[in-house]
Amino acid sequence: MLVDAHVHVVDFLQDRLTPAAFARKLADAGVDRAVVCGLPVKKKWPLNEPRKPGYYLDGNAPCQYYSLTDELVASLHAELPDDLGSRVAPTMCGFDPTDRLAIEHVELVWSRHDTWRGIGEVMLRHDDLTNLTRGENPCADHLALDPVFDFAAEREVPIAIHHDSSSPGRPGEHEYVDQLAGMLRRHPRTAVVWCHAGVSRRVEPQDQGKVVADLLEQHPRLHVDLSWALLDHILDDGRLVPRWRELVVAHPDRFVCGSDIVGPHSDWKAEVARLAQLLDDLPSAARQAVAGENALRLWWQE
Ligand SMILES: [Zn+2]
DSSP, X not given: OOEEEEXXXXXXXOOBOOHHHHHHHHHHHTOSEXXXXXXXXXXXXXXXXXXXXXXTTSSSOOEXXXXXXXXXXXXXXXXXXXXXXXXXXXXXOOSOTTOTTHHHHHHHHXXXXXXXXXXXXXXXXXXXXXXXXXXXXXXXXXXXXHHHHXXXXXXXXXXXXXXXXXXXXXXXXXXXXXXXXXXXXXXXXXXXXXXXGGOBTTBOOXXXXXXXXXXXXXXXXXXXXXXXXXXXXXXXXXXXXXXXXXXXXXXGXXXXXXXXXXXXXXXXXXXXXXXXXXXXXSOHHHHHIIIIIHHHHHHHOO
């Protein structure tokens, strides 16, 4: 059983996987169930950029919040055949996490469909994406997020967040971890999934295993998703580095794994192959927990 806990069905232009392509790629990648979401922002193509962007890092144009993303996810899910739909957990993310009215938007979108199984991936600190997104910079302990975290706790669903450990200029200093810890202290009942453990493209924190170990000890509802840029740091020649193997084996019920694919052009199969290396390196009980059981408990309440 492999549950991919981190799938974006749209890219940064909000181009989405068709239901047929989604079904084909999921089967091709060997994924049994998937937690799917959109992306909360869309890249603009302004007059001063000669080439159409394909990714948020293409050109200097800004990104803006794009709440339609959740409707794209909901409609994709509705178009899947029933036997596949029940194996897909849609989550919603299309709001500005610095807006104190965000909770009203979350409530509205949630009430429009009975398919939602969680919130996320909420983009908080995200190196270049933060710099390119219009408006106030988000952070994990923003007051606007308190009612959203309460909402997740009341409905017993998880909230997945991207929150860098530090800024690219101070990768080893973990300058933003306290903001995450503060939010976790304020919301001990909320199940939180920290996507790629605060590691980002330009943020390569030093000794991140220790930071994660401390946070897991202090916050029993915190989980970590093993995905994307984090894998470059914890996989060495296809094997888990000892520090991270120890960490996962010590807390097997606190990790999930995800491909973090982005829309129709990602190579889902290749990302899952990396996850397979990681999972193969775990003892069997831990492997089953990380590959599937933890995600089933979090997003399917199974
Ligand atoms: Zn992601």
